[in-house]
Amino acid sequence: MCNDSRPAVTTAQSPFDDPNADIILHTSDHVDFRIFRLILTLSSPFFQGMFSLPQPTADAPRSTTNNPNDTQVSQSQTTTNGPPSIDVPEDSQTLDTLLRFLYPNTHTPSFHGLVHAHNVALAASKYDMPIALDKIANKVEAQYVSTHPLHVYLIACRMGWEPVARAAAAYCLDPDRMPREELDGDTMLRSSDAGVAYHRLQTYREACRRALETKLDDMDLFLDEESCESESDGDVHGGISGRCLSRWTAQYLANIKIALLKCPRKDALDNFDLVPLGDCTRCYIDKAHAIATARSQVATELKDALSNVRCNVYD
Template sequence: MSNTEEITTAEAPFDDQNCDNILQSTNGVNFHVYKLVLSLMSPIFKDKFMSPHSESQSDETSIPIIAVAESSTTLRSLLCYPAATPTFDSLDDAKAVLEAAKKYDMQPALSRAGDLIIAQFLTDHFLDLYALSCRFGWQHHAQTAATRALEIKDLGRPSNGFNGLQDITGADYHRLLVYHYQCGIVAQKVGDSLSWLPPSSGEMQLQMWICKCRLTGSAKTLQIGNVGELKIVP
């Protein structure tokens, strides 16, 4: 932070003058916090508070000030847990919160942020969320994102649409491609053969789940007796 930048105080609930510590963001916003609360949330902060050599300064009220490497936007979302549910203006903001939660070993906040990010950004960013889920070990979220990735017909071809490759290993990406390929094989076999259909003399209600494929968009159409049209993803 520049020496000439004005120091401001964060809005409630981080403006409590009875606090016993202040976290100062990179853009000069002071967050008034309590050591006990932060120690319970983060073993990293707990060690920092216990260390006699903790890098801090004090203002005129003698409240220790700890400068951190996060912006006020990131700190606000990070410290909202568990009192409130944070919201994210963008996926980049959400990623910054995840990095901070990992840095300070705030596991409950990290898990909660993962749920919120999936709920908020899955529709438009499922490949990036697959990468984040692999990175942070969220198997359930990785499966959800991989299933949505089945909508991408040309997955694996050179593309600028996957900005999360730097967040995962080659093995993680290979697993996604294998999953995508195998689901396509299963869907193709279903389209080529009707042996899986049970015999019926009346109207039939079909409910089909094939690797959780979404039967929308570009698909082949089969006419099955009086049942009607069935679309199969090629």
């Protein structure tokens, strides 16, 4: 008695298990996705062209491929009376996510990690699915740009997502959001074009620092030179006296400049550690007003300075 060495085939989860489907996509990990070719035809010129070709006969053997960039069509050996089957090199997780970006009445899927997101994007690009690619780009940006901006930037550069790449580059201005490990140790960052993209990013970050430093040096936010009356009244706390408000404001602005040159982003202004210590009771209300005024004006100048620096995603 001979053993059947063929791997067991399972059926994908709903909605890709419809018995009325007229095409099957068979993944590299042997999962069958039963879908409607109309959806693929409307979503992908690649599949539209494939379906316009003569289909193999029912007794034609299933062909396989080890090349992840190849996709072959064959009639299923086990369902000779069923719909034709297409062998695809993607695994079931990648294909399931990709199809959910195409299928009606399904929730927008989430990615299980950046490798997963990258694989789905590459599959959508290979099968020429522009609508799916737009949705994937938006999802990658929403899910990962604030936590993994460098990875998102490099993926976006590779996929041609310029708006996503520029949004990610802006987050990369914060050094705390950049990976601390060596780039050579991260397989996501070792693609053939990653070095060029990373160099452009570093050029952008340095240009932002220079533009902001020039802007901050030219700013005049010392609103007045009026002195606090606490010195003459003897009501002094913490050693702050004389022109304490203007001096305190000067220290606050100096702290802002240091923080922004390290992280030229508006959210750097939200750090309360930038506010100098001091307990002069007469200046308390004036200091609160000075914080709000200085933060607002610096944020405006920051936006103006960085808006003139363009991240060159491509030559």
